[in-house]
Amino acid sequence: MLSSSYRRFFSRTALVSGLSLGLLATCSSAFAQQYQVENRWNIGGEGGWDYLIADPGAHLLYVTHGPRVEVIDTTTGKPAGALTGFKSTHGVALDDKGQYGYVSDGAGNAVDAFDRHTFKVVATIPAGTNPDGIVYEPVTKTVWAFNGRSQDASVIDTATQKVVATIKLSGKPEFPTVDGKGNVFVNIETKNSIVKLDAKSKTVTAEWPLTGCESPSGMAIDTDHHRLFSVCDGKKMAVTDYTSGKVIATPEIGDSPDAAGYDAKHQLAFSSNGDGTLTVVDTSSPVYKVLQNVATQKSARTMAFDSGTGRIYLVAAEFGPKPAATAENPRPRAQVIPGSFTILVVGRK
Template sequence: MGRRIALFSLAMFSVLAAVQASAAQNYHIIDKWLIGGQGSWDYLLADSEAHLLYLTHGPRVEVVDTLTGKAVGAITGFKSTHGIALDPDGKTGYISDGQGNSVAVFDRKSFAVIKTVAAGTNPDGIAYEPTTKTVWAFNGRSNDATVIDAATKQVIATIKLPGKPEFPQVDGKGHVFVNIEDKNSIVLLDAGSKTATATWPLAGCESPSGMAIDREHHRLFSVCDGKKMAVTDALSGKQIALAPIGDGPDAAGYDSKRQLAFSSNSDATLTVIDAAHGYKAVETIATQKGARTMSYDEKSDRIYLVTAQTGPKPAATVENPRARPAIVPGTFTVLVVGRK
């Protein structure tokens, strides 16, 4: 009797695991939205409630209606846009302008810039922290974080970091996490005291860039060079796993309902990781070369990626050892990934 129960339990566990894995294996590109224009791109952010998608695109941020796929506006006047953060008030948003060394505050109805706040050198990743109602801009060349009070729109702190910060996440409980790209680590910051309280090494993770968070289970997902996603316990800083992903990632996402983590990779793939059963790759979706940044919209269960066509790659020089191919004007495109 006991043996039959054990075998039945094992069979049920196998069936549930198979169902979980197969549930992930339904993603594909369901639409492509040609935005056009010129210039490179960086991060994007979906506003689920407003059905809008914000796309950083060179000196501007494109605003796209996710119900129609059509551009409905643009936020302009920048030197080089990188990241977007939204205030839960539904009224204001924030954009990091790398070459402008500033953060712009914009009106989410009119898309007009209402204030420009000086930051450190080359602000990149940016996040809104809800418990302190502050905006955190991470400056890639001055190796620090600029903290802005959302009410006064004034800088209230500058926090030194041990290296080049990349993408941040917040847990909603007063903690801010950021990847440190050149030190292969994560820095934990306390939003209340506005101090860095810990540095956690990312073993086996080279040049961590994008980061996603599982707030319920306290997990951080850092995508790295070398086709790895480092999974870190957000309470202790201990590394839990190194999951396999595609090459050249720059952003990550997380689906809390299905416990799936995503990595968008420049090698024309999107990797799906099962975060509930051993951090295994359960699906690799073909996307388009260069589609290295993404935003996951949990409300609609859509993944948005951006890319463009490029010309031939130029030869490296001493002045430009990592020369990139020119972007073909008019080819900037949103890829929409969903389920069958």
Template sequence: MPTFRPALIVVASALLASTSLLLFAQQPYQIIDHWKVGGSGGWDYLLADSPSHLLFLTHGSRVEVLDTTTGKAVAAITGMKATHGVALDDSGKFGYISDGGNNSVVVFDRQTYKVVATVPAGTNPDGIVFEPATRTVWAFNGRSNNVTVLDAATNKVVSTLEVPGKPEFPVADDRGSVYDNIESRNELVRFDARTRKITATWSLTNCESPSGLAIDSQHRRLFAVCDGNKMAVVDADSGNQLASPEIGGRPDAASFSSTRQLAFSSNGIGTLTIIDAGDHYRVVQNLPTAVGARTMSYDELTDRAFLVTAQLGVAPAPTKENPHPRPTIVPDTFEVLEVGRKK
């Protein structure tokens, strides 16, 4: 009979454990739960705050705050006109809301959810991000083609910077650079947050109207989601485009998991595209979600993605002023889709 040496048994056990972990890591994502929020009005970006187990949803004139462990409402930040995005500082003290309807950035206390300041911005502030190296807040103004930069210590505007077209979603690399999609020119721009200047402008290929943007800060990769069913994978230092994997139609948000090396695209046609960022950017899953679920946030700690949508009615007739009208929203159907892995 063959004799098994202890060392071989240890190696075999290690390989078996690694295989089991790999198989677990490759389990597909699925919709785990639906959290009814209700109310009326449209929606835009959302943001998961992993350490606090909270989810911030922009919803019409308010921001809903939900507990991600229960799906229940915790609070609502109200008194705005048309909210778009939320950013959080790195101290746990303050949050920032882009109120596009009021052309302002609203600062709120993260313990009480009370508004503590309203700061004038450009026209229709949309994407917004906190930059930790300079402790500044960057609000990208979709109709005035510029960015309003706030000092988080004083809530004062310290710069207004021009951008070469209509800005979309921004990200920061935690090293002093801020990146933003320029939707109207199919470009990405990079800012030096310390000098507050554009340091690069990169054209994107096979990428029409880039909207959502995510970043892998460690491996220096950007993931821009685009019309035409493409994601542009871009080197964050050189601007070289590395890949253009296929995604679903009408995307609006991107996220990245540094632990699992996955990139996500939420698509308005009703899918969530998941891409293996460590394996030639291959698509590993297209999860059916719901029509209109085009914005998303990913929680790294729990490996959960959150998407929002509502039941949609009939779109109004196109006009010269609005050639692509959005469908009406059925009242009280707004909800969160919680996405995670099978266990």
């Protein structure tokens, strides 16, 4: 039987522990609840868009926009330049030397290398059919372009600006990422899976099912804890342990997502959703609790996380009415209203 002094000790310890846990939960929740749209940069122009990427060191944001890439100064929100002459841009990858960038030109079936100081194209590199997601792999100094229609990956040597390998995949690839240790990961949309590739041997080394995930698109990575975050249809984010290939959580996100991001400093994962929300997920515990759904703008499906400022950039536009279906075009799409193309800047209060 415990003495009264021991009972008082254990009661006080439990009270302090409970208060500490409650305070930590409150602080975590309060931190996440601070996210909001703090600015809107109107870019204008015409046409649709796809991926964007931040260059924190140069304070630049590269945004694919129809047949061009907008280059935005993130300190002012003003254009710093543009890359032009493409057929349809999808993604941008940046090398680790601050020298070259790479644009996937889907309709051009090519990847274009450009000088990041002059914004001039220096090489046009034939790729597979409809290159889309693209990423730079730092161990092998290669760029990986994932081709949607030919369902393969074109591996480009950045020293020669030439394709050195073409790797067949099991289905239509979507967004890729790298772990910085020579491994490349990509979502396979048509197989509901993740493929792991070895950048040195240029081979597929594993393919893992994304249980509970339909049509995975965007992907982000936590290299400290070996986690991949794939955003999926059905309002789900699949969290995968990339040491085992197992899905360990599927937190609920907004509808119609297309991109993901990760803040290593605060252990938060983000999903940008076409329904007009940005979902914030706490990855610091196995619960993977959704902390906030930030109101953004409908159509803001793609995003870039800026590790230098902690801000998130999303792109959206206004749309006109959807045309009536015809025999020639049974699934018509509403057109972007010219001049409405905008970058949303999400930050903390």
